[in-house]
Amino acid sequence: xSDVTLASHAAVRPARKGVSRGALSxxxxxxxLAWLGLAGATALLPEAGDFERTQDFAxxxxxIGFAIAAATLLGLRSSGLARRLRYGAPWLVALALFxxxxxxxxxxxxxxxMPFFPPPQAILEVFLDDGARxxxxxxxxxxxxxxGYAVGATLGFVLGVAVGWSVLxxxxxxxxxxxxxxxxxxxxxxxxxxIFPSSWSASTALIALATAFPVTVLTxxxxxxxxxxxxxxxxxxxxxxxxxxxxxxxxxxxxHVFVGLFxxxxxxxAVLVVAEMLGVKSGLGWYxxxxxxxxxxxxxxxxxxxxxxxxxxxxxxxxxxRAYLLSWQKGLVQW
Amino acid sequence: xxAAALRAEESARGVGLDVAHVxxxxxxxxxxxxxxxxxxxxxxxxxxxxxxxxxxxxxxxLLRLLAGLDAPSAGTVSVDGAGVQGPDPAHVxxxxxxxLFPWRSVARNVALGLEARGLxxxxxxxxxxxxxxxxxxxxxxxxxxxxSGGMAQRVALARALVNEPRLFLMDxxxxxxxxxxxxxxxxxxVKLWQRSGFTALLVTHDxxxxxxxxxxxIVFSDRPARVRTTFVVDRPYPRHRDDPxxxxxxxxxxxxxxxxxxx
Numbered sequence: 001x002s003d004v005t006l007a008s009h010a011a012v013r014p015a016r017k018g019v020s021r022g023a024l025s026x027x028x029x030x031x032x033l034a035w036l037g038l039a040g041a042t043a044l045l046p047e048a049g050d051f052e053r054t055q056d057f058a059x060x061x062x063x064i065g066f067a068i069a070a071a072t073l074l075g076l077r078s079s080g081l082a083r084r085l086r087y088g089a090p091w092l093v094a095l096a097l098f099x100x101x102x103x104x105x106x107x108x109x110x111x112x113x114m115p116f117f118p119p120p121q122a123i124l125e126v127f128l129d130d131g132a133r134x135x136x137x138x139x140x141x142x143x144x145x146x147x148g149y150a151v152g153a154t155l156g157f158v159l160g161v162a163v164g165w166s167v168l169x170x171x172x173x174x175x176x177x178x179x180x181x182x183x184x185x186x187x188x189x190x191x192x193x194x195i196f197p198s199s200w201s202a203s204t205a206l207i208a209l210a211t212a213f214p215v216t217v218l219t220x221x222x223x224x225x226x227x228x229x230x231x232x233x234x235x236x237x238x239x240x241x242x243x244x245x246x247x248x249x250x251x252x253x254x255x256h257v258f259v260g261l262f263x264x265x266x267x268x269x270a271v272l273v274v275a276e277m278l279g280v281k282s283g284l285g286w287y288x289x290x291x292x293x294x295x296x297x298x299x300x301x302x303x304x305x306x307x308x309x310x311x312x313x314x315x316x317x318x319x320x321x322r323a324y325l326l327s328w329q330k331g332l333v334q335w
Numbered sequence: 336x337x338a339a340a341l342r343a344e345e346s347a348r349g350v351g352l353d354v355a356h357v358x359x360x361x362x363x364x365x366x367x368x369x370x371x372x373x374x375x376x377x378x379x380x381x382x383x384x385x386x387x388x389x390x391x392x393x394x395x396x397l398l399r400l401l402a403g404l405d406a407p408s409a410g411t412v413s414v415d416g417a418g419v420q421g422p423d424p425a426h427v428x429x430x431x432x433x434x435l436f437p438w439r440s441v442a443r444n445v446a447l448g449l450e451a452r453g454l455x456x457x458x459x460x461x462x463x464x465x466x467x468x469x470x471x472x473x474x475x476x477x478x479x480x481x482x483s484g485g486m487a488q489r490v491a492l493a494r495a496l497v498n499e500p501r502l503f504l505m506d507x508x509x510x511x512x513x514x515x516x517x518x519x520x521x522x523x524x525v526k527l528w529q530r531s532g533f534t535a536l537l538v539t540h541d542x543x544x545x546x547x548x549x550x551x552x553i554v555f556s557d558r559p560a561r562v563r564t565t566f567v568v569d570r571p572y573p574r575h576r577d578d579p580x581x582x583x584x585x586x587x588x589x590x591x592x593x594x595x596x597x598x
Contacts, residue, residue: 229434236402237448237498238424247450251438328438328478 024082027089028072034096035065042103042121048110049119053128057121061099068092118298126302133287134306140282141272141310144200148207149268153261156212160219160260164253165245177216185210185267186274193279203275210271211264215257222256223249255329258322265318269311284310349534350415350426350501352378352401357410358559359396369559370396371407376553376562380415383528383535385545387588388555394538397560398504401536402428414502424452426502431510433491435479441490442466442475448498465493468527485516496527503533509544521547525572542588546581547574554591564591 039062043055068085075082099120105111107119127134162169163177185206196202226249234248276285284307291299359371370393378384386394399405400412403422412419414426427448435444446462449455466472469489479487488508495503505524509517525548528535539545545552552566566588570580 227434229430229432230436232399232404232428233430233434233436233494234447234451235404235422236424236426236428237451237494238422239447239451243451248436251436254438326438328480 021076024075024086025072028075028085029069031089031092031096032065032067032069032072034093034100035061035068037065038096038100038103039065041100041108045104045108047107049107049114051107051119051121051125053121053125054107056128057103057124060124061096065096115295116297118301122298123302123305126296126298130299130302134302137282137284137287137303138306138310140280140286141276141284141307144203144276144280144283145207145268145272145314148204148272149211149265151204152208152211152268153215153264155208156215156260156264157219157257159212160216160257161223161245161250161253163216164220164223165249177213181213181217185213185271189275189278199275199279199281203272203280206275207268207271210267214263214267215260218256218260218263219253222253222260225256226252255326258318258326261318262315265314273307348501348532349381351380352502352534352536353411353413353416354397354401355411355413357397357400357407357412359393359400359405359408360559361396371400372559372561373410374555374560374562375410376565378534378536381532381534382551383525383537383549384551384553385537385539385549386553386555387539387542387545387592388560389557389592390540392555392558393560394555395506398428398506398536398538401502402426402504404428424448424498425500426504427495427498427500428504428506429491429495429508431507433479433484433487435482435487435490435494437479439479440475441471441477441479441482444479444490445493445497447494461497461499465497468496469493469523485512485520488512488520492524492527496531500531500533503528503531503535505535505537507539508537510539510541517544522573524548529572542585542592543576546585546588547576552588554588 039058042061043058047054071081071085075085102120106114106117107121159173163173164170188206188209189202192202192206193199196205230248230252231244234244239248272283273285273288276283277289280286284303287303288300291297291303354374354376357371357374358369360367360369362368374397386397388394396405400407401419403419403426414423419426435441436447439447442462443450445465446455446459449458449461463472463475466475469492471486471489471493474482474486474490479490482490488511492508508524509520512520521544524535524537535548537545537548546568550568552568554563554566555561556563566584568581568584570578574581
């Protein structure tokens with residue numbers, strides 16, 4: 001429960017001292033060629049539909065291909081770049097193949113039903129032509145999420161510490177937490193939209209709620225599981241109550257708190273998207289809903305990709321924060 | 336200057352300890368479990384006394400009462416004539432487990448007592464002094480999980496010494512160390528005590544350790560603990576394990592504790 005166990009490949013595998021030049025040039029040039037092949041196939045094969053950005057997509061693939069090839073040649077001199085290339089080359093090849101297959105079964109030979117499965121250049125088109133609206137959606141989603149998450153995480157943390165520390169608070173908070181906590185925050189949505197003055201404040205509150213529950217419970221369990229010897233040591237050395245809470249209980253509980261923060265973040269993503277689909281008139285969830293209304297499937301995929309990048313970045317940020325604050329722990333998972 | 340010097344001298348001196356008719360019981364799900372039964376003894380200022388008894392007899396509980404972590408069910412514990420009301424920074428307790436805070440570096444663990452009392456800004460130099468004393472200056476920035484068991488226990492000692500204890504309570508502080516580290520640390524404890532002049536109380540179930548360190552042995556019975564008898568160990572320091580006087584005493588104590596043959 002206390003730690004996510006994802007073995008990172010790079011961390012587990014012992015670092016290789018040198019990369020042989022032959023292997024590197026084979027791998028790197030192979031990846032470069034794969035991307036150039038993708039560029040050629042996209043540019044030259046006849047298309048079944050009419051796509052505006054086919055040549056742009058081909059050009060981008062070509063630039064990537066040349067960049068990989070150039071990096072390979074440079075990598076023969078710089079060992080750092082060589083190691084990264086060697087590690088990433090199989091993925092680069094796989095990505096090129098993925099795009100090629102996607103390109104072939106959609107734009108070129110139409111093996112997939114067309115409006116539902118747009119080719120890569122159609123998604124590129126969305127990014128290029130509807131980028132402003134997407135960026136605006138990202139901004140609004142981020143605003144909603146950050147405010148709601150910050151409020152929820154702060155409240156959850158403070159409540160968790162209070163419940164873990166004070167018998168009185170625990171007595172009153174425990175039954176409420178048990179009764180209300182497991183309810184999915186989205187279930188409150190219809191009520192929240194008429195209780196709160198605006199759909200934005202309602203969504204903020206729900207995101208805060210979705211975040212606060214796991215953060216409260218895990219902070220509480222973290223505080224409850226602190227080694228009692230820490231308190232004895234601190235007390236014999238002259239610690240007052242505030243020192244016991246701030247300098248003993250909270251630092252000791254922090255690993256648990258972070259598990260709660262991760263759970264809260266995943267939960268808040270779900271509430272964000274649902275809230276934006278059902279009430280808030282902006283953001284990525286709204287964009288998805290809007291694109292579906294117009295049967296603009298390329299826009300939906302584009303929004304999904306942006307959403308994945310956004311969520312992944314936020315999780316990465318949280319991992320970084322944890323790595324910084326909990327650097328004293330042994331065997332921390334790298335994200 | 337004179338006043339400061341006098342004060343320093345005074346604070347360096349150990350306290351006198353008076354345990355009078357102390358009884359204590361734990362409440363286990365409504366059942367009262369007596370652990371101490373009418374325990375009385377005195378410790379003169381600056382003495383080194385070992386509390387010896389079978390495992391789980393209540394010695395550790397007694398130490399917690401002396402440290403002010405718990406209050407006795409009956410009887411009084413007083414230090415220099417004043418009743419113990421609660422923990423006092425000058426009465427430190429070293430546990431069997433080093434209980435270092437894993438999120439703090441060695442130096443910040445040692446600084447704990449100063450920080451808790453808001454003295455860190457003015458007396459930070461004491462951290463370096465304490466680390467020097469236990470020979471761990473080079474490890475000031477290490478994290479607890481990087482230390483061996485012996486090193487961790489030294490850090491725990493340094494953390495206690497930073498508070499300039501006048502009463503040094505030790506609950507089997509060397510219990511978990513390997514035999515060699517243990518012998519070294521025993522010698523270091525004696526040196527620390529001789530240099531600092533605190534009153535030392537060592538809880539142990541190791542007769543040899545008690546004989547190597549203490550001037551007096553108080554032997555406890557099984558739970559609930561009562562004082563069975565007291566041995567005076569009138570030998571100079573540094574002591575030697577094969578000192579015939581100590582060997583004879585050891586046999587005597589072991590026989591009293593019911594260990595056949597005593598060797």
